[in-house]
Amino acid sequence: MTAPLLESPIWHPFTQHGLEEAIPRIVRGEGAVLHTDDGRTLIDGISSWWVTTHGHCHPRIVAAIAEQAARLDQVIFAGYTHDPAEEVARGLVAMTPEPLRHVFFSDSGSTAVEVALKMALGYWHNIGKPRHRILVLEHGYHGDTIGTMSVGERGVYNRAYSPLLFDVSSIPFPAVGREDATLAALEAACASEETPAAFIVEPLILGAGGMLMYGPQVLRAMADICRKHDVLFIADEVMTGWGRTGTFLACEQAGVVPDILCLSKGITGGSLPLAVTLATAPIFDAHYSTDRALQFFHSSSYTANPIACAAAAANLAIWREEDVLATVARVSQGLQGHLDRLASHPAFENPRRTGAIAAIDLKVGDAGYLSGLAPLLRNFFLERGLLLRPLGNTIYIMPPYCIDADQLTRIFTAIEDAAVLVE
Ligand SMILES: *Cc1c(COP(=O)(O)O)cnc(C)c1O
Numbered sequence: 001m002t003a004p005l006l007e008s009p010i011w012h013p014f015t016q017h018g019l020e021e022a023i024p025r026i027v028r029g030e031g032a033v034l035h036t037d038d039g040r041t042l043i044d045g046i047s048s049w050w051v052t053t054h055g056h057c058h059p060r061i062v063a064a065i066a067e068q069a070a071r072l073d074q075v076i077f078a079g080y081t082h083d084p085a086e087e088v089a090r091g092l093v094a095m096t097p098e099p100l101r102h103v104f105f106s107d108s109g110s111t112a113v114e115v116a117l118k119m120a121l122g123y124w125h126n127i128g129k130p131r132h133r134i135l136v137l138e139h140g141y142h143g144d145t146i147g148t149m150s151v152g153e154r155g156v157y158n159r160a161y162s163p164l165l166f167d168v169s170s171i172p173f174p175a176v177g178r179e180d181a182t183l184a185a186l187e188a189a190c191a192s193e194e195t196p197a198a199f200i201v202e203p204l205i206l207g208a209g210g211m212l213m214y215g216p217q218v219l220r221a222m223a224d225i226c227r228k229h230d231v232l233f234i235a236d237e238v239m240t241g242w243g244r245t246g247t248f249l250a251c252e253q254a255g256v257v258p259d260i261l262c263l264s265k266g267i268t269g270g271s272l273p274l275a276v277t278l279a280t281a282p283i284f285d286a287h288y289s290t291d292r293a294l295q296f297f298h299s300s301s302y303t304a305n306p307i308a309c310a311a312a313a314a315n316l317a318i319w320r321e322e323d324v325l326a327t328v329a330r331v332s333q334g335l336q337g338h339l340d341r342l343a344s345h346p347a348f349e350n351p352r353r354t355g356a357i358a359a360i361d362l363k364v365g366d367a368g369y370l371s372g373l374a375p376l377l378r379n380f381f382l383e384r385g386l387l388l389r390p391l392g393n394t395i396y397i398m399p400p401y402c403i404d405a406d407q408l409t410r411i412f413t414a415i416e417d418a419a420v421l422v423e
Pocket of ligand 1: 108109110111113141142143144202207208236237238239240264265
């Protein structure tokens with residue numbers, strides 16, 4: 001199809017420009033609300049794609065950004081350092097389990113995961129026991145670069161690139177009642193002749209895979225199997241970190257300490273792109289040497305950008321000084337109340353929640369209809385002043401923590417009304 005002369009030269013992510021879907025122009029953000037250029041307001045029900053934690057334009061974070069921007073905007077990070085990065089690194093080490101002692105900066109969730117994979121492979125290479133196989137969880141999502149697509153679920157979104165994606169071993173998702181099959185498959189994969197280098201998981205919730213939830217006991221059991229077989233355990237907490245699941249890290253609920261931890265999204269409160277990959281001493285030590293060939297070969301231009309780090313430092317201060325988890329608990333209770341109400345509605349099924357992430361599925365009989373349902377729902381919500389972006393027939397709510405009871409009610413009223421779309 002030849003595109004006509006379009007209004008804007010911008011090629012948007014995950015957008016089919018050929019369908020002429022509305023692309024609202026946002027001019028201002030404030031708390032849980034976004035303002036459009038034509039004077040409408042939208043309640044941000046998905047934290048602007050899972051990044052905004054406290055709320056849009058949090059005054060402390062905005063002030064930290066402004067101050068840092070005027071002082072030092074950017075500096076090379078190979079061989080140089082600066083206060084905001086040091087503050088963030090020390091703060092993260094203090095907030096995470098003791099064995100995670102080393103902090104590597106990058107700029108997105110995808111790069112945090114790429115770094116984690118390279119650290120794991122580098123570890124086995126540098127200690128002279130090369131391993132290359134990565135274990136993944138079915139329906140997982142870890143980013144959109146070639147490496148992170150390789151460890152994620154395969155489907156329409158990466159079919160064009162599939163010959164270039166590296167081979168991994170996929171462990172079945174631990175659906176309720178099928179946990180034993182997951183653990184048995186993991187056990188077998190860990191014990192296989194080609195001993196895996198690492199297992200990468202999204203703890204407690206698989207986000208892009210459909211807000212699929214599993215319990216802390218399974219997470220713990222999976223980590224224990226990896227530990228037993230000396231397979232590195234990588235926790236991708238890019239979505240689950242920063243209180244989303246009710247605790248600072250989802251891993252805490254399972255008493256799991258990963259060998260490598262990926263954080264991004266909420267690290268700056270959702271204000272600027274930044275990511276970190278934390279590692280334990282053995283991983284760092286495998287790269288620690290007088291031999292330059294053993295150093296960790298990874299960098300991007302904006303590694304530990306000082307302005308982004310200042311935003312993260314302000315976010316860490318908020319976490320230290322305010323009871324963020326009490327706010328998350330309030331949101332979680334609000335979500336549960338609404339889910340309970342919808343649970344008996346004939347149009348919905350599988351109400352579920354982990355911390356401040358709630359999801360429910362619209363019952364759809366016809367799979368063909370399903371493919372067009374998500375954009376239909378998105379528009380339905382947009383017309384009602386809500387930013388929601390369902391995954392297929394799964395409607396999920398992952399609001400900024402400042403959302404109030406009235407705003408939650410508006411979201412759930414619209415969700416209930418959306419039942420007409422499948423009637
Ligand atoms: C969003 C996400 C990523 C990718 O993060 P980007 O910043 O979009 O690159 C990786 N892992 C998980 C679990 C995510 O939810």
